Amino acid sequence: MKIQTECVPCLLKRIIFEAKLSTDDKTLQTNAIRTACKMLSEIYDPNECSAVIATKVHKMVYDTLNDEDPYAELKIDSNLIAKSLLPKMEALIKKSDDPLKTIMICSIIGNMMDFGIEGASTDPKMLKDIFEKIYSDGLGYDDYPKLKKLLKKAKRVILFTDNCGEIVFDKVLCRELKKFNPNSFITIVVRGKPIISDATLKDVQELNFKEVVDEILTTGCFAIGVDFNSLPPKLERAIKRADLIICKGMANYEAFSETKYRPIAYLLRTKCSAIANSMEISLDVNAIKVYNN
Numbered sequence: 001m002k003i004q005t006e007c008v009p010c011l012l013k014r015i016i017f018e019a020k021l022s023t024d025d026k027t028l029q030t031n032a033i034r035t036a037c038k039m040l041s042e043i044y045d046p047n048e049c050s051a052v053i054a055t056k057v058h059k060m061v062y063d064t065l066n067d068e069d070p071y072a073e074l075k076i077d078s079n080l081i082a083k084s085l086l087p088k089m090e091a092l093i094k095k096s097d098d099p100l101k102t103i104m105i106c107s108i109i110g111n112m113m114d115f116g117i118e119g120a121s122t123d124p125k126m127l128k129d130i131f132e133k134i135y136s137d138g139l140g141y142d143d144y145p146k147l148k149k150l151l152k153k154a155k156r157v158i159l160f161t162d163n164c165g166e167i168v169f170d171k172v173l174c175r176e177l178k179k180f181n182p183n184s185f186i187t188i189v190v191r192g193k194p195i196i197s198d199a200t201l202k203d204v205q206e207l208n209f210k211e212v213v214d215e216i217l218t219t220g221c222f223a224i225g226v227d228f229n230s231l232p233p234k235l236e237r238a239i240k241r242a243d244l245i246i247c248k249g250m251a252n253y254e255a256f257s258e259t260k261y262r263p264i265a266y267l268l269r270t271k272c273s274a275i276a277n278s279m280e281i282s283l284d285v286n287a288i289k290v291y292n293n
Contacts, residue, residue: 001254003050009143009189011054012036013062014196017115022070032064040151050274051225051254056194059222071115071164074124076258078113078165078197081124083250085131085214089172100176101144101150104267106285107173109134110166111249111269117198124165142283147246147265147290151181154243158187158258160226162249162268167199167207170248174212186213187238192220198251225255250275263292 012033019032027113039060043053062068069075089106096102112134113127151157157177174186188209191198201218209213209216220232231239239245245264247256253266253275266289270276276283 001050001257001274001278002046003044003048003053004009004046004277005049006272006274007046007054008040008044008272010267010272011040011057013056014115015069018058018061018196019065021074022065022067028065029049032061034059034223035064049254049258052224052227052249054224054231054254055195055222055227058146058224061221072196075164075197075199075203077124078127079168079203081127082110082113082168083167085128086168086172087143088131089169093172093176100148100180103169103173103176104144104285104288105135105139107166107169107248108139108267108269108288110169111162111267112271113163113165113197114249114271134269137242137286139285139288141279141281141289142290143265143290146292147288150263150265150290150292151177151184154181154184156187156238156242157181157187157244157246158189158238158242159246160189160248160280161204161250162252164199164203164250165197167203168275170195170199171204171207171209174209178212187213187217188213189217189219189221190234192218193222193225194230195222223255225253227250228255228259253279263290265290 015036018034019029036057037047039057043056048235053285112213161167164205174293190204191200204216216223217235221227230273245261247266249268268287270281270283270285270287273283
């Protein structure tokens with residue numbers, strides 16, 4: 001997705017959020033915000049991918065703050081809150097006529113676990129308060145029947161994860177994907193380095209994802225979504241061999257929508273107008289959208 005004008009205040013709002021998250025030093029906060037504004041003024045280009053620009057800005061801000069992971073504590077809290085919701089989610093799956101669809105909706109609800117932007121959580125605990133309401137909303141855009149058909153015949157499925165908290169639900173999603181098609185080879189991909197509140201190798205190792213997937217890979221670098229210019233060779237091969245790519249969250253959409261990889265399914269909450277308009281989906285809905293040509 002190309003960067004949109006509304007991406008600019010959103011990006012700066014997140015920068016302000018993470019500067020305050022990282023330090024109480026007002027001077028350092030100001031330096032980080034100035035750095036972001038200066039860089040954004042230099043590299044903003046309506047013909048450039050939003051994820052590419054956001055990656056460059058975040059890297060400069062992290063360097064200015066001298067903080068490799070400003071969201072570290074928030075990520076821990078997010079995973080703990082998500083774990084506390086597992087009994088409720090398992091109960092929904094158990095009584096469901098379609099467990100796979102149920103866990104997909106729950107996993108999309110986990111995509112609300114995002115910070116510093118409009119339309120997402122302000123605190124990890126917020127997920128407990130909104131879970132039932134968001135679940136009752138169901139899917140505002142429903143390509144699940146298309147996705148189900150693709151999953152039935154897919155021998156290799158690659159799942160690109162997004163946020164912490166959400167990653168807890170993604171483990172259950174992978175379990176149900178395996179139940180649905182036991183013959184599928186499932187690869188899960190996390191960020192190569194800490195960036196915003198996204199899951200890394202540490203998170204999937206702590207959650208013991210090896211119980212439910214066949215392979216765990218990382219994007220190999222510091223990037224919002226995926227940097228296709230810096231793909232590790234093993235990940236590049238996995239993408240090319242995949243019968244189906246599943247992408248969780250908005251950052252992965254921003255990156256993958258610039259490519260021609262097909263078939264691809266996006267599971268996300270449309271938390272911003274730029275994403276919603278690009279996908280031609282309503283704002284603030286749970287969505288499964290498949291692109292197959």
